[in-house]
Amino acid sequence: MLDAAVAWMNARGNTQQWGTKPYSQIPGGPERVERYTTVNDSYIAELDGTPVGTLVLDSGPNPQVPIPTADEPERYIRLLVSDRKHAGQGIGAVLLAHAVEEARRAGVGLLRVDCWAGGGGELVAYYERNGFTATEPFLAGTWPGQVLARRVD
Numbered sequence: 001m002l003d004a005a006v007a008w009m010n011a012r013g014n015t016q017q018w019g020t021k022p023y024s025q026i027p028g029g030p031e032r033v034e035r036y037t038t039v040n041d042s043y044i045a046e047l048d049g050t051p052v053g054t055l056v057l058d059s060g061p062n063p064q065v066p067i068p069t070a071d072e073p074e075r076y077i078r079l080l081v082s083d084r085k086h087a088g089q090g091i092g093a094v095l096l097a098h099a100v101e102e103a104r105r106a107g108v109g110l111l112r113v114d115c116w117a118g119g120g121g122e123l124v125a126y127y128e129r130n131g132f133t134a135t136e137p138f139l140a141g142t143w144p145g146q147v148l149a150r151r152v153d
Helices: 002-011 029-038 091-105 119-129
Strands: 041-047 050-058 075-082 110-116 133-140 143-151
Touching: 041 091, 050 091, 075 091, 091 110, 110 119, 119 133, 119 143
Parallel strands: 075 110
Antiparallel strands: 041 050, 050 075, 110 143, 133 143
């Protein structure tokens, strides 16, 4: 799914967000996916028994991302991706709603995510449409990012 997402972005001219190599071929990519599925809380969305999206939750941001940690317990979305063959069917929104419920079940009132802020801010706007508010912008090298937060109290 990640390899297909990179190809889909590249076909639309977006080579900055995740680069141009398939995710499975970037240094550390397969190991990161393995950590997502063994160390973090990962969820798979299915449609007729076929995986069509995934969400990975953690207790905080990636330490390599130059953003401050929250001053309260949080759930942090480390990955949200859907199969682009099913784009527009609301898979990401369903997974985000699931993240809210998981945070609520854990008694955590803050859900955060960081994302690529380039490309005219389309991804930031997506999260805003799904109930998040932009908080801290950041720059990771030349990669523009944005942290967004959502209260789930």
